[in-house]
Amino acid sequence: MSKLSRRECLGLAALFATPGLGAAAAGAATSKGAPAFSPDFILVNGNVLTMDDASPAAQAFAVQNGRFVAIGSNADMRALATRSTTIIDASQMTVTPGFIDAHCHPGDPEELYDVNVDLRSIHEIQDVLRKRAATTRPGYWVRGFKFDDTKLSEGRPLTRKDLDEADSEHPLRVDHRGGHTTWFNSKAFELAGITRDTPDPHDGRFFRDSNGELQGQVAENARNVFDRVGKYEEFNVEQERQRGQAAMAFMSKRLTEAGLTTVHDAAATADKIRSYQDAHGAGELLHRAYILALGVGDNAPYQKLRDAGVHTGLGNDFVRIGPVKFWADGSASERTMRMSTPYVGKPNDFGILTMDQKQIYEAVEDAHRNNWQIGIHANGDVTIDMVLNAYERSLGRWPHPDRRHRIEHCSLVNPDLIRRIKMTGSIPTPFWTYVYYHGEKWKAYGEDKMRWMFAHRSFLDAGIRVPGASDYTPGPFEPMMAMQSLVTRKDYAGRVWGPEQRVTIDEALRIGTINGAYASYEEKVKGSITVGKFADFVVLEQDPHKVDPDRLKDIRIMRTVVGGKTAYMRA
Secondary structure, X not given: OOOOOHHHHHHHHHHHOOOOOOOOOOOOOOOOOOOOOOOOEEEEOOEEEOOOOOOOEEOEEEEEOOEEEEEEOHXXXXXXXXXXXXXXXXXXXXXXXXXXXXXXXXOOOHHHHOEXXXXXXXXXXXXXXXXXXXXXXXXXXXXXXXXXXXXXXXXXXXXXXXXXXXXXOOOEEEEEOOOOEEEEOHHHHHHHOOOOOOOOOOOEEEEEOOOOOEEEEEEEHHHHHHHHOOEOOOOOHHHHHHHHHHXXXXXXXXXXXXXXXXXXXXXXXXXXXXXXXXXXXXXXXOOEEEEEEEOOOOOOOHHHHHHOOXXXXXXXXXXXXXXXXXXXXXXXXXXXXXXXXXXXXXXXXXXXXXXXXXXXHHHHHHHHHOOOXXXXXXXXXXXXXXXXXXXXXXXXXXXXXXXXXXXXXXXXOOHHHHHHHHHHOOEEEOEOOHHHHOHHHHHHOHHHHHOOXXXXXXXXXXXOOOOOEOOOOOOOOOHHXXXXXXXXXXXXXXXXXXXXXXXXXXXXXXXXXXXXXXXXXXXXOOOXXXXXXXXXXXXEOOOHHHOOHHHHHHOOEEEEEXXXXXXXXXX
16 A cells, blocks of 8 residues: 655645635526526425524425525426426425435445455355455455454354364454454464464453453454565555545445435545545546545555645545544444443453553644644543543643534543533534444443433533434444434334433434534535535435334435435436
């Protein structure tokens, strides 16, 4: 993977300087005596839920040059039509602003090229890994991704022995869909020089069985040693770009099919930013992206961008630079996040920190003083406290009227943490599909913690504009599943987790639209159906208010429009 050179960085800056976000709303005057505008299309007969408090509902709207130019009744909008105006009949279906996912990881090449092990039995996982190993050269890694450890039909964890049975000649790794733990076979441990006597690093863990033998699972930064052994297939620059572009185009199509019109990419490398550029240039980027530039690692773009004078906000209508991204603890879904109280049944397990307080202070100060928004991955209450310490320190020393630093995930909170989040103007981005999809995992936290996990209700009550975030691949990205999860707090088996954090349908829609726009400083150009804003909207087959809350996830997306152009339409 190549680093971003200064020349490439400056070229990237030129790309992002393309006019767009500052452009005037559509509707410039034409020749003398002509209408002020001529809509490209008018949508009529809709149940339009605008998310605009000044005018929350409408029947119709008009769009020109990719922006809303008028909103109102069917009659009023039809009166604006000219010969060239297309009329779209919504047939009484519900129309909302396009959904915004404030924390997602779309478009990585693994999506197309690694072995998908999102399967429900160890036997199936072994089978697909064995098939890939049969076509892999000796000494090269066999890699599986999107593994979910708690959904196996065998009712037990995957082990090193299971992976040895799949293949013992190649180094083999299976990455959890959460991104914080990985399972390795014995060949991989051998190449890495890891034995049962190897101590755990302070920021990671080698899991062991009851006999002290390596179980196969490795968490957090303890995995770094494996990155330095074995062979990886190498690609030239052009091949890397083609792979990245193909993966981005594939995911962009999937995201818009689900009703997402903007996605905050929560850990973009230099190569990932290039993939956005390539997909956008080829007309294959269907959704808008707000990029959290990775702040650590060999392929991290933050330092290069910072040194070139780039900071949060540079961009065009489709691709914008957002915060710098760091991560300070483990995962909620993988049960490694750092908490003040232990996991259920594990009295000595409080989770893992991947940054200490000094490192967080230094990272925040550097980014804050260089005019960057900051997004730090912090799941547990201990880690959230550490991040807020740093935000309070930097904001106190170098005040900023509207910095909007973020706490990525912000899973386990308490009243004092919520108060401090409000006081610092910070933005939490809790998971919004997790309660439903990962329900079997919440037993590891217990009822008391779940009252304060993914605390959308508490954030709203405190006046915090909390957005929704899937963290895909760790969680599904479908917004309608998120709506159901937020409103019911039920998992897929019907179990209720933290009912105190339920929100209403209207609140869930705001979380998924205008609040998401606020998290990226874009509430003036997206997030609601408002004159002058981008014409990003979704047509739903049914009104969420009139559907059984336990069936919200089944509402079909009929059309997704981004900038006045249809990105997806159901056949």
